[in-house]
Amino acid sequence: MNIHYLTLFPEMYEGVLNASILKRAQEKNIVAYHLVNFRDYSLSKHNKVDDYPYGGGAGMVLKPEPVFNAMDALDLKNPRVVLMSPQGRPFDQKMAESLSKADDIVFICGHYEGYDERIRTLATDEVSIGDYVLTGGELPSMAMTDAVVRLIPGVLSREESHQKDSFSTGVLEHPHYTRPREFRGMKVPDVLLNGNHRLIEEWRMEESFKRTRERRPDLLDDRN
Ligand code: ADE
Numbered sequence: 001m002n003i004h005y006l007t008l009f010p011e012m013y014e015g016v017l018n019a020s021i022l023k024r025a026q027e028k029n030i031v032a033y034h035l036v037n038f039r040d041y042s043l044s045k046h047n048k049v050d051d052y053p054y055g056g057g058a059g060m061v062l063k064p065e066p067v068f069n070a071m072d073a074l075d076l077k078n079p080r081v082v083l084m085s086p087q088g089r090p091f092d093q094k095m096a097e098s099l100s101k102a103d104d105i106v107f108i109c110g111h112y113e114g115y116d117e118r119i120r121t122l123a124t125d126e127v128s129i130g131d132y133v134l135t136g137g138e139l140p141s142m143a144m145t146d147a148v149v150r151l152i153p154g155v156l157s158r159e160e161s162h163q164k165d166s167f168s169t170g171v172l173e174h175p176h177y178t179r180p181r182e183f184r185g186m187k188v189p190d191v192l193l194n195g196n197h198r199l200i201e202e203w204r205m206e207e208s209f210k211r212t213r214e215r216r217p218d219l220l221d222d223r224n
Contacts, residue, residue: 001030001031001032001100001102001103001104001105001149001152002031002032002034002103002104002105003031003032003033003034003104003105003106003107003145003149004034004036004074004076004104004105004106004107005033005034005035005036005106005107005109005138005141006036006038006067006070006071006106006107006108006109007035007036007037007038007107007109007136007137007138007141008037008038008039008049008109008111008136009109009111009136009138010035010036010037012138012139012142013033013035013138013142016142016145016146017033017142017145021146021149021150021155021156021160022145022146022149024155025149025150025152025155028154028155030149030152030154030155031149031152031155033145034074036070036073036074038066038067038069038070039066040070041065041066041067041069041070041073042063042065042066042069043065043066043069048063049062049063049066050062050063051063053113058113059113059114060113061113061114061115061116062110062111062114062115062116062119063116064116064118064119067108067115067119067122068119068122071106071122074104074106076104076106077103077104078102078103078104079102079103079104079105079106079124080099080102080104080105080106080124080125081105081106081108081122081123081124081125082099082105082106082107082108082123082124082125082126082127082141082144083108083110083115083119083120083122083123083125083126083127083137084107084108084109084110084127084128084136084137084138084140084141085110085115085126085127085128085137086128086131086132086133086134087126087128088125088126088127088128089125089126089127089128090127090128090129090130090131091127091128091129091130091140091143091144091147092167093147093165093167093168095125095127096144096147096148096151097151097168099144099148100148100149100151100152105148107137107141107144107145108122108123108137109136109137109138109140109141110136110137111135111136111137127140127144128140129143129144150162167219169208170219170222171208171209171211171212171219171220172208172211172212172215172216172219173208173211174203174204174205174207174208174211175207175211177189177192181193189203191203
């Protein structure tokens with residue numbers, strides 16, 4: 001998979017893409033990350049990327065030319081073009097699964113007040129990572145990259161498998177414990193120590209549903 005980031009701040013990505021599982025996915029040649037500073041595609045004298053809004057008002061608007069020119073320069077195969085915006089569809093695990101099957105993903109990351117409306121015609125998806133406003137689309141695109149790349153076959157080892165993730169199963173994960181059996185007076189539940197796998201499975205399922213009911217009843221409504 002090729003992932004392209006159209007951004008004015010490519011330096012923001014260095015630490016995130018070059019650590020842990022995102023780095024490993026790149027080393028295994030499962031993904032390649034491409035950072036494109038679309039300021040380089042501005043045709044104006046001072047590499048302007050934004051301008052005053054027609055009709056007046058506060059704030060600046062991202063110009064269409066640099067973004068369109070940067071897109072034109074990419075060699076893409078059936079891409080998903082994701083415009084990062086708080087007005088977009090809320091990102092979720094289903095969308096991550098769907099994106100993990102793409103050959104090319106382009107993240108368009110705006111800053112400033114907003115996009116010239118014509119930039120929206122480039123996008124196959126307009127996505128928000130939550131009901132709060134960030135200073136730009138870079139952090140959201142990195143969060144989405146993390147959620148997507150770990151789902152690509154071969155990226156996670158068997159031990160790291162995502163099959164039981166919260167949201168893949170539709171319920172939150174059950175509690176986990178490791179050694180020691182007792183820590184600062186807090187004990188591991190007996191059922192996990194008795195080696196009865198049927199009882200352990202039952203306990204985990206009950207805890208999963210209990211936790212989901214308490215914390216995210218909306219997930220159970222979604223499943224009917
Ligand atoms: N850009 C600014 N805020 C955002 C958000 N919540 N989601 C996606 N992109 C954004």
